[in-house]
Amino acid sequence: MSKLYKISFLPIVIISVLITLFLKCGTKDGQDAEELKIKSEIPNKPEQVSEGIKVTFIELGSVDCIPCKMMQPIMKEIEDKYKGEVKVIFYDVRTQEGKPYSKKYGIRVIPTQVFLDKDDREYFRHEGYFPKNDLIEVLKMQGVK
Numbered sequence: 507m508s509k510l511y512k513i514s515f516l517p518i519v520i521i522s523v524l525i526t527l528f529l530k531c532g533t534k535d536g537q538d539a540e541e542l543k544i545k546s547e548i549p550n551k552p553e554q555v556s557e558g559i560k561v562t563f564i565e566l567g568s569v570d571c572i573p574c575k576m577m578q579p580i581m582k583e584i585e586d587k588y589k590g591e592v593k594v595i596f597y598d599v600r601t602q603e604g605k606p607y608s609k610k611y612g613i614r615v616i617p618t619q620v621f622l623d624k625d626d627r628e629y630f631r632h633e634g635y636f637p638k639n640d641l642i643e644v645l646k647m648q649g650v651k
Contacts (some may be wrong), residue, residue, distance in 0.1 A: 567617035573635040
């Protein structure tokens, strides 16, 4: 009986550890969800700000969503690595400020990534967590190097 108890308890421990790891994955350098929420509520406009911008990468999600939190470090890396070629925007669609973008881009699930070309036309869309290497391939479609 004791051995059976140990075996049935193991999945609960594993699931608890995984949930803890996922909750910590979305923050970087001590950022917490509140800091990310504040950053996301600053209204961003998808208009191209520079002649050099080839792609506007729009992430529609929420600071409370685990896959969305997992996208935050990827978005930061893309923003830093492709500065001047890619504009990265995050809208928290669960806030009053972000809700209109949910309708504007017709999202069904979060996170959703929308990619606009230099003329602000959507050329690609992805739903769910988007691995960095796959995301970079989408940027390359528009000549991002």
